[in-house]
Amino acid sequence: MKKWFLLVVLLGLMLFVVACSDDSSSSDSDGNAGNNSDGETNTDNGGSGDSDSGGDPVELDFWVFGNAGYDVLAEEYKKDNPNVTININEGEMADQHNNLFTSISGGSGAPDIAMVEVSEIAKFMEASDQFYNLNDYGAADVGGNFLEWKWQQAQSVDGSFQIGLPTDIGPTTMFYRTDVMEEAGLPTDRDELAAELDTWDAYYEAAKTIKDATDKPIADAPKLVFNALRDQEEQQYFDEEGNLIIDNVKEAYDYTTKMIGEGLIGQNSLWTPEWGSAMADGSYATMPGAPGWMVGNVKGNAPDASGLWDIASIPEGAGNWGGSFLTVPAESEHPQEAYDFIAWLTAPEQQLKAFHEKGLFPSAPDVYENEEFLATTDEYFNGAPTAAIFAEAAKSVTPVYMGVNYSIVDTELDTAITNVAVEGADPQDEWDAAVERIETQLERQ
Incomplete structure (x- = not known):
C-alpha cells in the first residue's frame, strides 16, 4: 500500500509540474499575441493602418516633393504603429522623378515609397515591372474611395495592375x-x-x-x-x-x-x-x-x-493642375508595410487632414460631403470658403x-x-x- 501511495503522489507531482509549465507557456504566448500576432488587434483597416504594431522594427524610405505635410501625418501613423519608422526625403519634383527613374533603371537606390506626379505616371507605368502591383496587397478593395478617372490614371488598361494610390487633385x-x-x-x-x-x-x-x-x-x-x-x-x-x-x-x-x-x-x-x-x-x-x-x-x-x-x-x-500617386518600387523589402502606410495616408480621413494643413484637394469624393470639410474657411485667404470653392x-x-x-x-x-x-x-x-x-x-x- 505504501508503494502504491508513493507512486500516486509521485505521479500527481509530475502532472502538477507539467500543468504549471503548460500554463506558463500559454500565458507567455497569449501575452506576445496581444502585441505581435493578434489579427483583430493589429490588422484592422481602420484609421491606424495595417502594420503589426508590435512586430520587428521596419524603416520605410519615402520620397516626396512639394509642400505636402506628410511628415506630420507620418508621425501620427507611428503612434499607432511604433515599429514603423518613415524616413521622408523631400526634394524638387523634377529631381525626385529623375532620381527615381535612374534608380529603377539601375536596379538600386529606389525608396520603399515614391511619390509620382500625374504628368509622369504614364512613363513609370511603362516600367511597371519595377514596381509592386498594389492589387496584390489590397488596392482593389479601396479603389472605390477615389474619383474613378483619378484611379484609372495609375491603372493598366485591363485594370489588372495598379501602380499607385491617388493623393490629391488640382482643380484650378x-x-x-x-x-x-x-x-x-x-x-x-x-x-x-x-x-x-x-x-x-x-x-x-x-x-x-x-x-x-x-x-x-x-x-x-x-x-x-x-x-x-x-x-x-x-x-x-x-x-x-x-x-x-x-x-x-x-x-x-x-x-x-x-x-x-x-x-x-x-x-x-x-x-x-x-x-x-x-x-x-x-x-x-x-x-x-x-x-x-x-x-x-x-x-x-x-x-x-x-x-x-x-x-x-x-x-x-x-x-486640373497636378495631383500625385504613391507607388512602391520593387526594390522595397517591406512591400506590405509600405502599402499599409500609403493606404492609410490616402484614406479619406487623412486626405481631409492634408487639405486642412496644406490645401491638398482630396481625390476621395466622400470628403466632399463632409460637413466639416464644406464649412472650411481660411482666414489667411480673407476668410474664403476654400473647400466649397475648390x-x-x-x-x-x-x-x-x-x-x-x-x-x-x-x-x-x-x-x-x-x-x-x-x-x-x-x-x-x-x-x-x-x-x-x-x-x-x-x-x-
Whole structure:
C-alpha cells in the first residue's frame, strides 16, 4: 500500500509540474499575441493602418516633393504603429522623378515609397515591372474611395495592375490680391470679381486697367497664365494614340505671349526666390490657374500677407493642375508595410487632414460631403470658403490624357515662353523652335 501511495503522489507531482509549465507557456504566448500576432488587434483597416504594431522594427524610405505635410501625418501613423519608422526625403519634383527613374533603371537606390506626379505616371507605368502591383496587397478593395478617372490614371488598361494610390487633385481657381484690386478700382469681393472676370477677354481688359492704375502686371509668372488656359482644353499635347497635337494649345501660347509683349504679365519663373518674394510684396494682382495645393506655397512664401490674398473662380471654368500617386518600387523589402502606410495616408480621413494643413484637394469624393470639410474657411485667404470653392471647381474638371512624353512638350513650351518674357524673343520664332526641339526628342523615344 505504501508503494502504491508513493507512486500516486509521485505521479500527481509530475502532472502538477507539467500543468504549471503548460500554463506558463500559454500565458507567455497569449501575452506576445496581444502585441505581435493578434489579427483583430493589429490588422484592422481602420484609421491606424495595417502594420503589426508590435512586430520587428521596419524603416520605410519615402520620397516626396512639394509642400505636402506628410511628415506630420507620418508621425501620427507611428503612434499607432511604433515599429514603423518613415524616413521622408523631400526634394524638387523634377529631381525626385529623375532620381527615381535612374534608380529603377539601375536596379538600386529606389525608396520603399515614391511619390509620382500625374504628368509622369504614364512613363513609370511603362516600367511597371519595377514596381509592386498594389492589387496584390489590397488596392482593389479601396479603389472605390477615389474619383474613378483619378484611379484609372495609375491603372493598366485591363485594370489588372495598379501602380499607385491617388493623393490629391488640382482643380484650378484664381488667387488674387485684394489690395491691388482695390488700388486698381476693381472689385475686391470674390463673387463680384469672378462675375467681372468671367472670360479671358475680360481678364485681358482688367490687366490693362491694373497696369494703368498701379503699374503692376495682372500676373507675375507667364507659365501660370499659359497653364490656366491649357488646362481648360479637352486635349492638350497628345491624343490617346500618342500623336502630337500641340496646335491645340497654340491659342493659349499666343494669348500669353501677347500679354507679355504688352507688359501685362511679369517674367518670374515658378518656384524661384523671386516668384516667392512677389507673393509677399503684392507686386502683381492675380495667380490664375492656382490649385488647392498652391495654398501652402503662398502661405509659406508670404507669411505676413494674411488677409491680403483671396480666392475666386477662374475665367471660363476650372481645369486640373497636378495631383500625385504613391507607388512602391520593387526594390522595397517591406512591400506590405509600405502599402499599409500609403493606404492609410490616402484614406479619406487623412486626405481631409492634408487639405486642412496644406490645401491638398482630396481625390476621395466622400470628403466632399463632409460637413466639416464644406464649412472650411481660411482666414489667411480673407476668410474664403476654400473647400466649397475648390469643390465647385472640381465639378467642372474634365480629365485630360497626358501621355508618356508630356513633360518633354511642357518643358520646351515653358522654355519658349520664358525666352519671350525674359529675353524679349519673338513669340512665333520661339514657338517654331520649341516644336522642332519637341519633334526631335520624340523621334528618339
